Amino acid sequence: MVDLSVRIGDITLQNPITPASGAFSWEYNDVIDLNRLGGLVAKTICREPRLGNPTPRMAETEAGIIQSIGLPGKGIEYFVDHIVPEYARFKPPLIVSVSSENTEDFAALAEELSVPDVDVIEANISCPTRNATGGNFAMHEEHTKEVIGAIRAKTNKPLWVKLSPNAGDIVSIARAAEEAGADALCIANTFLSLKIRTDNFRPALGNKFGGLVSPALKPIVLRMVYQVAKVVKIPVIGIGGVTKAEDVVEYMLAGASAVGIGYAGFRNPTALITIIDDLAAWCDERGIKKVTDLIGAVKDDDMEMDTLVAASAGV
Amino acid sequence: MSYEPCEKYTDSALRFGDEDHYPERIVGEFLGEVVSNDWVNGEYKHMILKVHARALDSYAGQFFHLLCPSPDGAEVYMRRPMSIYRIDKAASQIEFLYKCEGRGTRGMGMLKEGDDFNLAGPLGKGFTLDPKWKNIVVLGRGVGLATLAPLSQLAAEKGVGITAILSARNPGVVMSKDLFEGFGATTIPVLDTDGTSDVANVEKILNGLIDEGKADAFFTCGSNRLLSLMKKVGKARGVPGQVAMEQIMVCGFGACYVCMRTFEIDGEKTLKRVCRDGPVFNMQEAVGW
Numbered sequence: 289m290v291d292l293s294v295r296i297g298d299i300t301l302q303n304p305i306t307p308a309s310g311a312f313s314w315e316y317n318d319v320i321d322l323n324r325l326g327g328l329v330a331k332t333i334c335r336e337p338r339l340g341n342p343t344p345r346m347a348e349t350e351a352g353i354i355q356s357i358g359l360p361g362k363g364i365e366y367f368v369d370h371i372v373p374e375y376a377r378f379k380p381p382l383i384v385s386v387s388s389e390n391t392e393d394f395a396a397l398a399e400e401l402s403v404p405d406v407d408v409i410e411a412n413i414s415c416p417t418r419n420a421t422g423g424n425f426a427m428h429e430e431h432t433k434e435v436i437g438a439i440r441a442k443t444n445k446p447l448w449v450k451l452s453p454n455a456g457d458i459v460s461i462a463r464a465a466e467e468a469g470a471d472a473l474c475i476a477n478t479f480l481s482l483k484i485r486t487d488n489f490r491p492a493l494g495n496k497f498g499g500l501v502s503p504a505l506k507p508i509v510l511r512m513v514y515q516v517a518k519v520v521k522i523p524v525i526g527i528g529g530v531t532k533a534e535d536v537v538e539y540m541l542a543g544a545s546a547v548g549i550g551y552a553g554f555r556n557p558t559a560l561i562t563i564i565d566d567l568a569a570w571c572d573e574r575g576i577k578k579v580t581d582l583i584g585a586v587k588d589d590d591m592e593m594d595t596l597v598a599a600s601a602g603v
Numbered sequence: 604m605s606y607e608p609c610e611k612y613t614d615s616a617l618r619f620g621d622e623d624h625y626p627e628r629i630v631g632e633f634l635g636e637v638v639s640n641d642w643v644n645g646e647y648k649h650m651i652l653k654v655h656a657r658a659l660d661s662y663a664g665q666f667f668h669l670l671c672p673s674p675d676g677a678e679v680y681m682r683r684p685m686s687i688y689r690i691d692k693a694a695s696q697i698e699f700l701y702k703c704e705g706r707g708t709r710g711m712g713m714l715k716e717g718d719d720f721n722l723a724g725p726l727g728k729g730f731t732l733d734p735k736w737k738n739i740v741v742l743g744r745g746v747g748l749a750t751l752a753p754l755s756q757l758a759a760e761k762g763v764g765i766t767a768i769l770s771a772r773n774p775g776v777v778m779s780k781d782l783f784e785g786f787g788a789t790t791i792p793v794l795d796t797d798g799t800s801d802v803a804n805v806e807k808i809l810n811g812l813i814d815e816g817k818a819d820a821f822f823t824c825g826s827n828r829l830l831s832l833m834k835k836v837g838k839a840r841g842v843p844g845q846v847a848m849e850q851i852m853v854c855g856f857g858a859c860y861v862c863m864r865t866f867e868i869d870g871e872k873t874l875k876r877v878c879r880d881g882p883v884f885n886m887q888e889a890v891g892w
Contacts, residue, residue: 310859311854311858311859312858313856313857313858315856315857315858315879316856316858317628318628318629318630318856319628319629319630319631319632319723319856320625320628321625321627321628331858331860339863339873339874340860340863340874343850343851343863343864344851345851345860345861345863346681346851346853346859346861348679348680348681348706349680350677351677351678351680352680353680353681353853355853355859355861357859357860357861360860360863360874502680553854554681554682554853554854554859555670555680555681555682556616556632556670556721556723557630557632557668557723557854557855557856558615558616558632561615562615565615
């Protein structure tokens with residue numbers, strides 16, 4: 289039987305399957321055994337109670353959904369007192385996602401969340417729908433460096449940083465986060481999107497813009513994970529379009545140490561458990577003893593030609 | 604090119620007769636087998652599904668989250684929430700009454716006898732019946748009546764008297780009259796075609812029922828106009844009420860916060876999740892949609 293455990297810095301996950309933040313909450317214990325997951329990822333918490341964005345918050349598209357939730361929550365005090373204990377009942381490490389629009393507040397929040405039952409702080413510096421314009425720290429190298437540096441100074445918890453696929457050059461942003469003290473990188477958040485209704489000419493979402501969630505994102509995010517994993521030393525968690533065990537394998541081959549899953553759990557509430565079982569079976573069938581052997585194992589050493597050379601060679 | 608759906612990820616869904624390896628869970632993902640899926644009239648279909656015993660552990664006002672097949676070339680991405688129309692424990696069957704309207708319900712309408720249909724549930728908080736209530740009034744329109752049917756079944760089992768006011772555009776689509784009468788309900792069809800469905804007339808009927816002592820509680824679903832009316836009459840005459848609400852959903856478990864509706868509690872406006880805080884709510888707190 290394959291050893292599915294992976295290390296993300298100082299944290300061991302019993303398998304590489306985690307829910308993506310925002311797409312999961314302890315209420316899923318109604319339908320799956322949360323103790324089987326690699327980690328538990330709480331919904332992003334902000335300082336003040338927030339109702340979130342206007343409805344409708346979701347619209348279907350040809351290849352998935354766009355959604356704009358707006359980080360609703362009851363604020364940090366309620367979170368620490370009431371939500372953290374809901375997760376603490378379960379064995380997997382608790383990864384707490386946090387967001388702010390202000391560097392000092394972001395760092396202070398991370399400090400206040402550094403309580404014993406929280407295992408990892410995930411700095412969500414990339415929510416595309418937190419404000420109406422889609423702007424966030426992870427769009428810029430300098431902003432990323434500044435905010436992650438400030439958070440790092442205020443917490444000793446493992447610090448994972450969730451990056452944006454909407455940034456022009458995610459590799460530079462990833463480097464900036466690593467230099468500022470990130471322990472791991474979550475790649476990526478949702479893609480900033482728009483849907484306009486043709487019956488009334490209005491944007492389909494109450495917040496106008498939303499984040500695209502779709503299996504169609506997988507090849508794009510996989511490319512980002514591949515590019516980033518080549519240049520950073522810290523672990524990468526691949527998040528985007530995973531619906532089956534082979535998708536996990538693909539992300540790991542590209543260099544990810546674990547994956548985050550959102551959409552598949554919406555569509556099939558038992559999907560995360562099925563993917564864990566299938567991943568074990570996939571490895572066992574191929575005699576793979578440790579799932580970590582897959583990390584970065586893509587066979588591409590003989591493919592280091594640049595695109596111009598490839599084009600002239602007719603490839 | 605459309606994305607190829609993966610058969611594998613429905614493996615942990617339970618079929619009729621399957622052993623349940625995780626009985627602690629209170630919500631399941633199931634593969635129901637279509638027993639029948641017939642037209643009731645020109646707009647509505649009635650589906651009967653044979654399901655795993657655990658799916659029968661549901662009650663009036665709860666819903667299932669349905670993974671509908673596609674009616675066209677593209678995938679139907681999200682599940683569709685649908686309230687339970689009837690539970691037949693003896694036959695291990697669950698029934699849905701639905702209007703073939705959007706892509707999900709049109710795809711659902713294409714399912715044939717023997718087909719698999721993936722459903723997650725039962726989800727949400729359903730109706731509650733106070734033991735003190737001897738007579739209730741249900742007021743529904745269109746497919747909202749499907750949600751009120753199992754409530755009437757439950758009330759009938761508890762010996763509670765039911766008056767069902769069935770609102771529709773015309774006599775051709777007054778559904779469920781026989782079903783409600785089968786529960787011993789007195790039915791009052793009200794129609795758009797003869798004007799009996801207008802607010803003033805329904806208000807008169809509701810007040811009449813209160814006067815006759817036949818309205819210890821109000822229940823409604825399916826029409827904003829009827830909700831406002833029942834809320835107003837209920838408030839004026841001190842009749843408690845419950846409303847089953849709808850909203851576009853994603854997860855169904857209370858995790859994603861997509862299915863929000865506005866409620867007013869002690870003068871304060873707030874948002875609640877239809878999937879987990881409801882879908883049945885205190886009528887006096889509902890603001891409508």
